[in-house]
Amino acid sequence: MTDVLRPVGRVASPLTDRATAPRQGDEGAPPAVLEFDPAVAAALDGLVAGAEVLVLTWLDRADRGVLTTRPRDDPARPELGVFATRSPDRPNPIGLHRVRVTAVDGLRVTVDHLEALDGTPVLDVKPVLRGER
Amino acid sequence: MTDVLRPVGRVASPLTDRATAPRQGDEGAPPAVLEFDPAVAAALDGLVAGAEVLVLTWLDRADRGVLTTRPRDDPARPELGVFATRSPDRPNPIGLHRVRVTAVDGLRVTVDHLEALDGTPVLDVKPVLRGER
Numbered sequence: 001m002t003d004v005l006r007p008v009g010r011v012a013s014p015l016t017d018r019a020t021a022p023r024q025g026d027e028g029a030p031p032a033v034l035e036f037d038p039a040v041a042a043a044l045d046g047l048v049a050g051a052e053v054l055v056l057t058w059l060d061r062a063d064r065g066v067l068t069t070r071p072r073d074d075p076a077r078p079e080l081g082v083f084a085t086r087s088p089d090r091p092n093p094i095g096l097h098r099v100r101v102t103a104v105d106g107l108r109v110t111v112d113h114l115e116a117l118d119g120t121p122v123l124d125v126k127p128v129l130r131g132e133r
Numbered sequence: 134m135t136d137v138l139r140p141v142g143r144v145a146s147p148l149t150d151r152a153t154a155p156r157q158g159d160e161g162a163p164p165a166v167l168e169f170d171p172a173v174a175a176a177l178d179g180l181v182a183g184a185e186v187l188v189l190t191w192l193d194r195a196d197r198g199v200l201t202t203r204p205r206d207d208p209a210r211p212e213l214g215v216f217a218t219r220s221p222d223r224p225n226p227i228g229l230h231r232v233r234v235t236a237v238d239g240l241r242v243t244v245d246h247l248e249a250l251d252g253t254p255v256l257d258v259k260p261v262l263r264g265e266r
């Protein structure tokens with residue numbers, strides 16, 4: 001397959017260092033701004049403050065060659081396949097972040113917490129479905 | 134960005150027609166088998182029957198040029214930006230499917246329901262986190 005990802009925006013965040021970034025958004029990640037490309041402005045229609053959404057990012061600093069990993073919180077445990085973990089290092093390093101929109105200002109969408117690093121490409125935003133609540 | 138997706142497997146499903154496929158997995162989608170590429174076998178270590186996972190797919194029959202859409206269940210509603218909907222037609226048509234693994238047999242992983250069409254590329258599998266339950 002030669003399908004190429006087209007980022008629709010970028011993350012603006014105070015997080016710049018992968019080593020010190022929280023592993024998940026609910027572990028102390030700061031608010032962030034999603035800065036969308038003007039070309040996709042229409043796709044934001046209906047996205048409002050208060051919405052619970054899933055933000056999909058491309059973890060561009062991840063290692064795509066990693067297939068197994070040792071859980072960071074328990075180095076004594078055996079290696080696990082990355083499909084059994086949320087490690088950013090994986091063949092297709094798509095970040096999945098469940099967040100709440102706190103403000104929408106044109107192409108700038110602020111979310112309550114995001115563990116992605118500054119500059120991370122944004123791929124997609126999806127509303128949370130009933131079954132995912 | 135020129136990042137290219139590398140499918141790690143394919144969906145085997147009785148669903149072959151987008152027009153009649155259910156919109157979401159909890160709307161009557163049938164079980165499906167994820168057939169993984171031998172190259173990523175190690176990434177499956179630790180994935181077991183009973184696990185609740187998020188399957189990410191590449192909706193290769195979607196229209197990437199669509200930015201707004203009319204909700205299918207209520208055509209009288211105004212168009213919404215695709216980021217406020219779960220339409221498969223969107224700039225990066227990544228399908229997100231929350232499913233339960235019912236069997237693992239080598240490279241074949243059976244899940245309880247999946248609304249993706251037969252042959253859809255699989256991009257990733259992630260365990261469901263506490264906050265996503």
